[in-house]
Amino acid sequence: MIEVKNISKSFGDNHVIRNISMSCKEGETNLIIGQSGSGKTVLLKSILGIHEIDKGQIIYGDRIYSDMNHKEKQIIRQEIGMVFQGGALFDSSTVFENVIFPLKMFSKMTKSEMHDRVRFCLDRVNIEDADDLYPSEISGGMQKRVAIARALVTKPGIILADEPTGNLDSKTGVEIMSIFRELHQEGNTIILITHEPEIAEYADRGIVIKDGLIVQDQINKQSQVILNGQKA
DSSP states (O other), X not given: OEEEEEEEEEETTEEEEEEEEEXXXXXXXXXXXXXXXXXXXXXXXXXXXXXXXXXXXXXXXXEEGGGOOHHHHHHHHHTEEEXXXXXXXXXXXXXXXXXXXXXXHHOOOOHXXXXXXXXXXXXXXXXOSOTTOOGGGSOHHHHHHHHHHHHHTTOOSEEEEESTTTTOOHHHHHHHHHHHHHHXXXXXEEEEEESOGGGGGGOSEEEEEETTEEEEEEEOTTOOOEETTEEO
């Protein structure tokens, strides 16, 4: 379980998230939805540990992030796979090099084991014959799938994704969300953030954030998340 307790984060005089509390159960898909500037990306990056929160606690199981030393925080980061908005692939690296990067940084696998793992993850997201291509040479949908493969390569139990269907056509968006649905069925804990209410059907839980505050939190697979008066 990931538990967020009364966290706040400001940048100067800009109070981006304010006294937010939420919990994400193991094996659950959570959707955090809000318009641009609502604070959802800052919340996600705070959960990941990229942003240091001003107050409150983020707890992984029984481990409080702020109480951890550097090595313990690194271990937590390795348990989390992150799909950044836009993919955030390295432009000067090939598809294969992008996906193997986390293994080179954190893994003790042999070279052969790393290559097998990368191949497995690329196959997992339906990427074939693209190992030697660069991000500029593949479509936006393929870039997103490569980013998912990179997030999966260290075998994380928690997957975070920022705007997983952003800037994709509807058909490609459905294909991407189908991957997340399969990952959920395999027992992964998933947190997705989006401004697109139509993907609410993929979540066990919908959390609406506005002006740095949670304004709706529903725990019901059949529930409909409402944003700006429109049902998903």
